[in-house]
Amino acid sequence: MSIESLEDALPRLAAHRLEVPRRINWQEIFNGLRTGLPEDYIRLAESYPRLNIGQWLTVTSPAPGDEAGFVEEAREDIAGAEGMAQKEMLGGYPAFPESGGLLVWGASIDGDEFHWRTEGQPNEWTVVVAGRNDDWYHHEGSLSSYLAWLCSGTATPHGIPPNFPGPEPVVSVG
Numbered sequence: 001m002s003i004e005s006l007e008d009a010l011p012r013l014a015a016h017r018l019e020v021p022r023r024i025n026w027q028e029i030f031n032g033l034r035t036g037l038p039e040d041y042i043r044l045a046e047s048y049p050r051l052n053i054g055q056w057l058t059v060t061s062p063a064p065g066d067e068a069g070f071v072e073e074a075r076e077d078i079a080g081a082e083g084m085a086q087k088e089m090l091g092g093y094p095a096f097p098e099s100g101g102l103l104v105w106g107a108s109i110d111g112d113e114f115h116w117r118t119e120g121q122p123n124e125w126t127v128v129v130a131g132r133n134d135d136w137y138h139h140e141g142s143l144s145s146y147l148a149w150l151c152s153g154t155a156t157p158h159g160i161p162p163n164f165p166g167p168e169p170v171v172s173v174g
Helices: 005-007 011-016 026-033 038-048 069-086 145-150
Strands: 050-052 056-060 102-108 113-117 126-130 137-138 172-174
Touching: 005 011, 005 038, 011 172, 026 069, 038 145, 050 126, 056 145, 069 102, 137 145
Parallel strands: none
Antiparallel strands: 050 056, 050 172, 056 102, 102 113, 113 126, 126 137
């Protein structure tokens, strides 16, 4: 899947696409995380600043010039996930950097977390949703395919509010 499929599912998104891609130092991020990231996420982050869908779901992205801050936030999330995994509160998944470990890419205003399941190469990573009510959902696809599916109105219930994102969702960036 591609970000174009997400834009098809979320028509208001395309109006926010930057004409010139953001110049993010991905190598600094890869070095800091000790891994690459999926190409669809890289393209999404270069095309849009921090993305908010339906005033509920935020997809994090690095800001050019603050790559170190992005890595530091990711490391804090990783440390939190390691503690949760030790307490068996991570839905049976290990924490990143273990193979199949969870690495956060987004969150909802209600406390739901959206992760990559980091098994295989970054472009093979799938999505795991950790709902605030201990609902766990594994999507066998990329971040962009998950978001397109979620925003298309055809997503099956999996702990996400049933009316999300709504018929005309608000999309904001920044």
